Amino acid sequence: MKLVGIVEKNYYVYLDNKKVVVRFETAPYSISIDNLKYYPELSIETYCFTGDIILNGECVGNCSNSGRGGCSDCYLQNDLLKEINEHISTIEDYCFPKTSLNIYDVIDNIVNMIIVFK
DSSP states (O other): OOEEEEEEEEEEEEETTTTTEEEEEETEEEEEEOOOOOOOOOSSSSEEEEEEEEEETEEEEEEEESSSSSEEEEEEEETHHHHHHHHHHTSSSOTTTTOOHHHHHHHHHHHHHHHHHO
């Protein structure tokens, strides 16, 4: 696995055989997206896509974006959404002052990188 970027402290992005993987070094999370279907003809303001959310190697939900602006939708099993967001929000100084990072930002970042790396 090759480290391709550090988004912020404790938030690392790897490229593993053309697969983008995000790891949070302060938590037991490794997040990636499988079965990404990208629809460039429907992408108006954001990328239009669907995909499966992989947490530590296991499919735990899905994600999508309609391509008309706004963050992606994430549907995760059980209380994983709340648990992951609570951890991710503790990562300091993401991009914008006084803004907390969340799973939606992470998914958007992964999709952006997958499309760029292809």
